[in-house]
Amino acid sequence: MxxxxxxxxxxxxxxxxATDSLTLDDVYSDDMMLQKWQRYHTIxxxxxxxxxxxxxxxxxxxxxxxxxxxxxxxxxRSKRKTLKDNVVTLFKQSSQFxxxxxxxxxxxxxxxxxxxTDVQPxxxxxxxxxQGALAPVSLSQTRNIANPDRQAVVEQRKRINALxxxxxxxxxxxxxxxxTEEPEQQP
Amino acid sequence: MKKTLxxxxxxxxxxxxxxxxxxxSFAGHSQTHSNDTSTVALDESKPAMTAEYALSKxxxxxxxxxYDMSLxxxxxxxxxxxxxxxxxxxxxxxxxxxxxxxxxxxxxxxxGKQVSYFEADKPAYTLSQEYVKGLLPHNLLxxxxxxxxxxxxxxxxxxxxxxxxxxxxRIVSKDKSRYSYALWLDEASFLPxxxxxFTLEGELLELVQVTHLNVTDIAHPDFAQVDRGTLPPVxxxxxxxxxxxxxxxxxxxxxxxxxxxxxxxxxITGELVEHLLLSDGLVDVSVYLQPSGxxxxxxxxxxxxxxxxxxxxxxxxxxxxxxxxxxxxxxxIMQYIRTKP
Numbered sequence: 001m002x003x004x005x006x007x008x009x010x011x012x013x014x015x016x017x018a019t020d021s022l023t024l025d026d027v028y029s030d031d032m033m034l035q036k037w038q039r040y041h042t043i044x045x046x047x048x049x050x051x052x053x054x055x056x057x058x059x060x061x062x063x064x065x066x067x068x069x070x071x072x073x074x075x076x077r078s079k080r081k082t083l084k085d086n087v088v089t090l091f092k093q094s095s096q097f098x099x100x101x102x103x104x105x106x107x108x109x110x111x112x113x114x115x116x117t118d119v120q121p122x123x124x125x126x127x128x129x130x131q132g133a134l135a136p137v138s139l140s141q142t143r144n145i146a147n148p149d150r151q152a153v154v155e156q157r158k159r160i161n162a163l164x165x166x167x168x169x170x171x172x173x174x175x176x177x178x179x180t181e182e183p184e185q186q187p
Numbered sequence: 188m189k190k191t192l193x194x195x196x197x198x199x200x201x202x203x204x205x206x207x208x209x210x211x212s213f214a215g216h217s218q219t220h221s222n223d224t225s226t227v228a229l230d231e232s233k234p235a236m237t238a239e240y241a242l243s244k245x246x247x248x249x250x251x252x253x254y255d256m257s258l259x260x261x262x263x264x265x266x267x268x269x270x271x272x273x274x275x276x277x278x279x280x281x282x283x284x285x286x287x288x289x290x291x292x293x294x295x296x297x298x299g300k301q302v303s304y305f306e307a308d309k310p311a312y313t314l315s316q317e318y319v320k321g322l323l324p325h326n327l328l329x330x331x332x333x334x335x336x337x338x339x340x341x342x343x344x345x346x347x348x349x350x351x352x353x354x355x356x357r358i359v360s361k362d363k364s365r366y367s368y369a370l371w372l373d374e375a376s377f378l379p380x381x382x383x384x385f386t387l388e389g390e391l392l393e394l395v396q397v398t399h400l401n402v403t404d405i406a407h408p409d410f411a412q413v414d415r416g417t418l419p420p421v422x423x424x425x426x427x428x429x430x431x432x433x434x435x436x437x438x439x440x441x442x443x444x445x446x447x448x449x450x451x452x453x454x455i456t457g458e459l460v461e462h463l464l465l466s467d468g469l470v471d472v473s474v475y476l477q478p479s480g481x482x483x484x485x486x487x488x489x490x491x492x493x494x495x496x497x498x499x500x501x502x503x504x505x506x507x508x509x510x511x512x513x514x515x516x517x518x519x520i521m522q523y524i525r526t527k528p
Contacts, residue, residue: 151481152481155480155481155482159453160487160496160498162453162456163460163475163496164491166451166453166454166473166475167473167494170471174446174447
């Protein structure tokens with residue numbers, strides 16, 4: 001068998017020796033030899049850098065099947081690494097973050113006092129320590145808002161977020177085409 | 188002198204050298220936001236560039252050019268955000284991509300009037316929209332006449348931005364009650380290369396800076412590879428009803444108009460609010476009224492990205508003004524709220 005393989009390899013490379021007994025008929029009559037013959041030629045083509053046509057589609061089919069199972073958002077028409085890769089990444093992340101979907105994605109980046117005499121409790125993170133006990137004496141300003149209704153502060157932050165989100169949504173939605181012609185409209 | 192010689196050897200093209208030196212001197216000017224136009228007239232042979240002509244060329248470029256640009260958005264105090272922004276014409280319709288590159292990111296793809304959104308924290312969706320709300324004001328790029336009532340546009344001169352020779356424009360509100368802007372347009376393509384927003388005090392509030400521009404004959408090949416059938420289905424929004432509100436704003440900043448009135452529930456808190464949307468063509472401002480409820484009574488002023496947020500409670504009603512306007516202007520708008528007789 002080993003000898004036969006060597007001879008087959010030599011046959012493919014066109015380096016048959018006079019002593020070799022393998023003939024093309026032998027190859028054609030043996031299925032395994034025939035497959036090897038094809039594979040050797042494919043390997044040779046690849047190594048010479050020639051374009052390869054894979055006659056056996058089973059590998060391509062398997063790749064295609066695997067791709068079908070992928071949660072693809074956009075299916076590209078070519079195998080080139082492009083747009084699709086980004087989108088799929090996003091998609092994966094989106095399921096990851098789906099839990100947080102209901103939470104406002106707005107961050108308060110900067111705060112300043114508009115009315116200097118007013119003290120704004122919301123601008124600091126909610127105090128984590130126990131209220132009232134051992135309050136720092138030097139921060140006299142916080143005395144003005146002593147015992148702020150923390151529930152109210154939380155509500156206010158929530159409301160700020162809600163308003164900011166609504167504003168941004170409106171600006172985005174404002175560009176939506178007029179949909180009065182939609183068939184779902186009742187007369 | 189040494190420097191000049193070096194430059195000469197580097198750039199054989201003398202005219203280019205001339206441009207470089209001139210634009211370097213302009214870069215200095217633009218940094219100080221100088222309105223000095225005495226050093227502008229450069230090329231006597233060309234007809235004088237005007238702001239109107241430059242903007243009309245910009246509109247044309249935005250509607251016709253195929254381009255691929257990288258840019259950053261920078262707001263002092265927070266990290267710069269990089270984007271890729273592409274537009275092109277594919278099969279007779281305009282296509283567009285806006286992709287945020289940092290973090291979980293966000294991607295917007297437009298095919299004609301269908302805009303698909305891919306965001307990290309929600310499922311992808313498609314809206315039927317006339318345009319994408321992008322990084323620059325829509326009307327600036329497409330309908331400069333829409334803000335001509337509110338702003339003056341002034342041609343400043345030429346400057347070098349992103350390695351390219353540009354025309355610089357300044358956009359200033361007529362009554363100086365809104366932020367001012369500077370816009371740099373590529374001399375060759377008239378595409379925007381830089382857009383700065385300044386506060387009334389002249390401080391930089393937001394900068395959109397292109398770092399790389401590629402103008403091509405056809406749309407970026409990625410667009411042709413998107414299988415349109417796999418985009419999320421179009422979501423139809425209920426047409427917004429036109430509400431009548433019992434209040435109005437008796438005096439608005441110059442050029443600002445009421446755009447929309449609605450009564451709605453806030454998505455997050457479910458609170459009922461009355462909403463008046465104002466616009467001067469360049470910026471949009473929301474005014475909300477709602478019962479103050481249990482919420483703390485203090486005035487609130489904050490900045491979210493470059494939006495100003497001002498809220499005040501009076502007679503158990505909370506009034507909120509949100510928009511890319513100075514706090515003083517938000518306050519003025521708030522003070523002119525009147526109940527209808």
